[in-house]
Amino acid sequence: MTEFTYDLVIRGGRVATASDVFEADVAIFGETIAAIGHRLAGGRREIDARGKLVLPGGVDSHAHIEQLSAAGIVNADTFESATVSAAFGGTTTVIPFAAQHVGMKLPQVLEEYHALARKGAVIDYAFHMIIADPTRETLETDLPRLIKQGHGSIKIFMTYDRLKIEDEPLLDILLAAREGGAMLCAHAENHGIISWMVKRLLARGYTDPKYHAISHARVSEAEAFNRLIGMAALIDQPIMIFHVSTAEGARVIRDARGRGLKVFAETCPQYLFLTADDLDRPGVEGAKWMCSPPPRRAADQEALWQALALGDLQTVSSDHAPYRFDETGKLRAGPNPNFKQIANGLPGLEVRLPLLFDAMVSQGRLGLEKFVELTATAPAKIYNLHPRKGSIAFGADADIGIWDPQLEVTLSDAMMHDLAGYTPFAGRKLRGWPVTVLSRGRVIVSDGKRSVEAGSGRFLARSGGDAAKPTGRLVPDMDPELNFGARLL
Numbered sequence: 292m293t294e295f296t297y298d299l300v301i302r303g304g305r306v307a308t309a310s311d312v313f314e315a316d317v318a319i320f321g322e323t324i325a326a327i328g329h330r331l332a333g334g335r336r337e338i339d340a341r342g343k344l345v346l347p348g349g350v351d352s353h354a355h356i357e358q359l360s361a362a363g364i365v366n367a368d369t370f371e372s373a374t375v376s377a378a379f380g381g382t383t384t385v386i387p388f389a390a391q392h393v394g395m396k397l398p399q400v401l402e403e404y405h406a407l408a409r410k411g412a413v414i415d416y417a418f419h420m421i422i423a424d425p426t427r428e429t430l431e432t433d434l435p436r437l438i439k440q441g442h443g444s445i446k447i448f449m450t451y452d453r454l455k456i457e458d459e460p461l462l463d464i465l466l467a468a469r470e471g472g473a474m475l476c477a478h479a480e481n482h483g484i485i486s487w488m489v490k491r492l493l494a495r496g497y498t499d500p501k502y503h504a505i506s507h508a509r510v511s512e513a514e515a516f517n518r519l520i521g522m523a524a525l526i527d528q529p530i531m532i533f534h535v536s537t538a539e540g541a542r543v544i545r546d547a548r549g550r551g552l553k554v555f556a557e558t559c560p561q562y563l564f565l566t567a568d569d570l571d572r573p574g575v576e577g578a579k580w581m582c583s584p585p586p587r588r589a590a591d592q593e594a595l596w597q598a599l600a601l602g603d604l605q606t607v608s609s610d611h612a613p614y615r616f617d618e619t620g621k622l623r624a625g626p627n628p629n630f631k632q633i634a635n636g637l638p639g640l641e642v643r644l645p646l647l648f649d650a651m652v653s654q655g656r657l658g659l660e661k662f663v664e665l666t667a668t669a670p671a672k673i674y675n676l677h678p679r680k681g682s683i684a685f686g687a688d689a690d691i692g693i694w695d696p697q698l699e700v701t702l703s704d705a706m707m708h709d710l711a712g713y714t715p716f717a718g719r720k721l722r723g724w725p726v727t728v729l730s731r732g733r734v735i736v737s738d739g740k741r742s743v744e745a746g747s748g749r750f751l752a753r754s755g756g757d758a759a760k761p762t763g764r765l766v767p768d769m770d771p772e773l774n775f776g777a778r779l780l
């Protein structure tokens with residue numbers, strides 16, 4: 292009888308991390324990477340990866356799954372469909388949301404989302420906790436306990452009628468995050484500017500989806516970023532600014548980071564590959580391209596690429612938020628809704644990595660190591676999932692995408708595995724595709740076939756980690772040495 296040293300050996304591929312690319316065999320024992328080297332001993336199963344790239348599975352740190360959204364409806368996907376679609380696109384870790392709405396108790400919210408994920412998820416997951424009702428019970432009793440139980444990040448919205456947090460409670464939440472050691476993530480847009488623009492556009496009969504993009508005036512982003520950064524600096528609380536869409540927004544972040552503030556930020560494929568012109572289609576078809584913030588201009592795309600290159604933005608997430616183009620989703624208010632009646636969001640878990648691979652590796656923009664960094668290693672580090680997730684390293688979970696860098700794929704609605712029924716990127720021809728995907732050593736997708744059970748994904752308990760640690764530098768107003776001795780933190 293043959294004795295095998297490893298359970299699986301991926302042989303002869305080019306391995307990439309955020310810092311290096313090298314030829315090696317990768318051996319897996321159980322759920323983790325047991326060896327990386329040349330001529331490794333045999334595995335019970337072997338995968339010939341010659342001519343292929345062996346990359347860490349993607350970490351998508353911003354996705355709305357089976358979630359009660361700002362529009363008051365649940366996204367099109369289940370945890371099963373969303374995570375299967377993620378797996379087909381090479382993503383093996385996802386951080387969706389457990390969304391509190393006004394009147395809801397946070398522990399119960401968490402329980403419900405955990406139950407959904409336990410039943411459906413096929414890849415590993417953590418949760419960001421959305422806080423929309425910052426009562427004393429939520430902030431003083433529930434939140435500290437839930438953070439300790441492994442929910443190391445909080446999300447707030449500065450806009451949306453149902454969810455928005457005003458400045459004063461936002462300071463309370465920043466302080467609660469600081470005390471619990473959690474990261475504070477934000478959807479930062481100025482609510483007043485957007486509402487004012489919406490009312491005037493609708494009153495003048497500008498109702499088509501393309502006016503959604505106009506209603507989110509560019510200044511609404513930079514203004515909210517500045518205000519949030521100022522409040523976070525007052526509390527000395529690290530923040531993550533979600534879905535940066537404008538050149539001005541990226542500049543605000545660059546300036547804050549230049550001043551030594553712990554401000555992290557992401558953008559998404561829709562801001563790198565789409566523009567507001569994509570919403571300009573006959574009838575309400577443009578609804579399929581409606582998200583908030585909206586896609587902007589070609590010059591913003593360039594500014595965002597530059598911000599990624601410089602490190603001003605550290606990650607690219609999908610902001611997957613799928614709604615069907617029918618009466619259950621985008622057309623819930625009827626066949627001819629005005630833009631304000633249309634749910635915001637795009638499906639994107641499956642195409643995030645292939646779109647970025649094509650641009651960054653096949654077309655050469657920023658290169659393979661940076662692709663790995665932005666899509667896997669950096670989000671794993673920021674959300675304290677590294678070194679278990681986000682890299683190919685000894686002892687890491689064997690979450691791996693084996694990519695055929697030459698495979699050409701034309702994106703189509705029919706090939707998607709989520710339940711949105713369309714992709715806003717249909718028709719794009721991409722080079723490079725993940726042909727085999729492993730999660731904790733299990734092959735979960737291979738040559739277009741799924742081989743994983745619903746509910747086999749695991750919850751990743753995590754604290755806020757290093758990224759969420761305050762700098763320890765207090766602004767004068769908060770520093771007892773400089774504010775007549777008042778202790779406010």
Ligand code: DUC
Nearest residue numbers: 478582583612635636
């Ligand atoms: N905007 C959000 O704020 N969340 C989900 C998707 C979107 O477009």
Ligand code: ZN
Nearest residue numbers: 478533534583
């Ligand atoms: Zn958002």
Ligand code: ZN
Nearest residue numbers: 353355610612
């Ligand atoms: Zn979002």
